Amino acid sequence: MLSKSPTEQYTYVKNCKETTFFSGIPLVDLSKPDAKSLIVNACEEFGFFKVINHGVSMEAISKLECEAMNFFSLPLIEKEKAGPANPFGYGNKSIGHNGDVGWLEYLLLSTNLEYNSPTLSSAFGQNNENFRSVLDDYMCGVRKMACEILDFMAEGMNIQPKNVFSKLLMDKHSDSLFRMNHYPACPQQGDDENIIGFGEHTDPQIISLLRSNNTSGLQISLRDGTWISVPPDHTSFFINVGDSLQVMTNGRFRSVRHRVVANGLKSRLSMIYFVGPPLSEKIAPLPSLMKGKESLYKEFTWFEYKNSNYGSRLADNRLGHFERIAAS
Ligand SMILES: C=C1C[C@]23C[C@@]1(O)CC[C@H]2[C@@]12CC[C@H](O)[C@@](C)(C(=O)O1)[C@H]2[C@@H]3C(=O)O
Ligand SMILES: O=C(O)CCC(=O)C(=O)O
Numbered sequence: 001m002l003s004k005s006p007t008e009q010y011t012y013v014k015n016c017k018e019t020t021f022f023s024g025i026p027l028v029d030l031s032k033p034d035a036k037s038l039i040v041n042a043c044e045e046f047g048f049f050k051v052i053n054h055g056v057s058m059e060a061i062s063k064l065e066c067e068a069m070n071f072f073s074l075p076l077i078e079k080e081k082a083g084p085a086n087p088f089g090y091g092n093k094s095i096g097h098n099g100d101v102g103w104l105e106y107l108l109l110s111t112n113l114e115y116n117s118p119t120l121s122s123a124f125g126q127n128n129e130n131f132r133s134v135l136d137d138y139m140c141g142v143r144k145m146a147c148e149i150l151d152f153m154a155e156g157m158n159i160q161p162k163n164v165f166s167k168l169l170m171d172k173h174s175d176s177l178f179r180m181n182h183y184p185a186c187p188q189q190g191d192d193e194n195i196i197g198f199g200e201h202t203d204p205q206i207i208s209l210l211r212s213n214n215t216s217g218l219q220i221s222l223r224d225g226t227w228i229s230v231p232p233d234h235t236s237f238f239i240n241v242g243d244s245l246q247v248m249t250n251g252r253f254r255s256v257r258h259r260v261v262a263n264g265l266k267s268r269l270s271m272i273y274f275v276g277p278p279l280s281e282k283i284a285p286l287p288s289l290m291k292g293k294e295s296l297y298k299e300f301t302w303f304e305y306k307n308s309n310y311g312s313r314l315a316d317n318r319l320g321h322f323e324r325i326a327a328s
C-alpha cells in the first residue's frame with residue numbers, strides 16, 4: 001500500500017468535471033472497412049482512439065491482469081526485489097529521473113524479455129516461468145494488433161509501402177517497452193482537488209496501446225487545452241499517438257497529452273505497450289507526406305531523442321527542442 005510521507009510533493013489538479021465522461025472518443029472497429037479512415041481522422045483530431053475487435057483474447061488479458069495483481073499484492077519488500085525501475089523493474093511513486101512523483105507503483109519492462117534484469121525473475125520466484133509465458137502471450141497479441149493499426153495508418157494516408165511504421169515494431173532491435181501501472185485507491189482524494197496518479201505528459205514513442213481495468217482516471221487534453229475524462233472500458237484498447245509519430249507525419253497526427261487522476265474508491269490497473277523504433281532509427285517527416293511542405297522538425301535518431309528526454313520533467317514539451325523555426 002502506498003502512503004504519503006510529509007516530504008512527498010504530489011501534484012494536485014482542480015476537480016473540474018472529471019467525473020463527467022466525454023462521449024466523443026473516436027471508436028474504431030478493426031474488423032470494419034472504415035477502420036483506416038476513422039483511425040486517420042482520430043489521430044489528426046485527438047491523437048487518441050478506442051479500439052474494439054482488437055483480436056487480443058480475453059483469456060490472455062485476464063491471465064496477465066491476475067499475475068499483475070498478485071505481484072502488486074506482495075509486501076513492499078518483496079516487490080522491491082524487482083527494482084529499481086531504471087532501466088527496467090519495479091518503481092514506486094517516483095517517475096523518471098527528475099523528481100516527478102505520482103500516486104502509483106509500476107513495473108517497467110523491455111518487450112525483449114532478455115533485456116530485463118535477473119532481479120525481476122527473482123521477484124517472481126517460482127512463478128517466474130508462468131509470469132513470462134502469460135506476459136509473452138499478451139504481448140504477442142498486442143504486437144499483432146499494433147502492426148495492423150500501424151498498417152491501417154499508412155494505408156489511410158496513402159503511404160507506400162504500407163509497413164513504413166510497422167516495420168519499426170517488427171525490427172528485432174525495436175526499442176519497445178511494456179508497463180504495468182497500479183494506482184491504489186487514494187484515501188486522501190479531496191472534493192475540490194484531485195491527487196495526480198500519473199502527471200500530464202506525451203509519450204515519446206510511435207504509438208502506445210493501453211488497456212485498463214474498469215476504474216476511471218485516464219484523462220486526455222483536447223486541442224483547446226480542455227481536459228476530458230475517458231470512460232473506462234476493460235474490454236477495449238486505447239491508442240495514443242506518441243511524439244515520434246507526430247514528427248514522422250510532420251505534425252499531421254497529434255501526440256496527445258494525457259494524465260491519470262487517482263481514484264478515491266477503487267484501484268486502477270493499466271498495462272501499456274509502447275511501440276518504439278530501433279535506437280539507430282532516424283526520426284523525420286516521411287517524404288511522401290511533405291509534398292512541397294517544409295519540415296517542422298529537425299531530424300534526430302531515437303537514441304538522441306531518448307537521451308534528450310533523460311533530463312526532462314514529465315510535463316515538458318520534449319519535441320520543442322527539435323522544432324524548426326519556420327523561415328519567413
Ligand atoms: C520524466 C520521464 C519519465 C519518462 C521518461 C521521461 O524522461 C519523459 C517521458 C516519460 C515516459 C512517458 C511514457 C512512458 O510511460 C515512459 C516509460 C516513457 O518512455 O516516457 C515514461 C518514462 C519513465 O517513466 O521513465
Ligand atoms: O496508467 C495509465 O492509464 C496511463 C499511464 C501513462 O500514460 C504512461 O504510463 O505513460
Ligand SMILES: [Fe+2]
Binds near residue numbers: 202258
Ligand atoms: Fe503515457
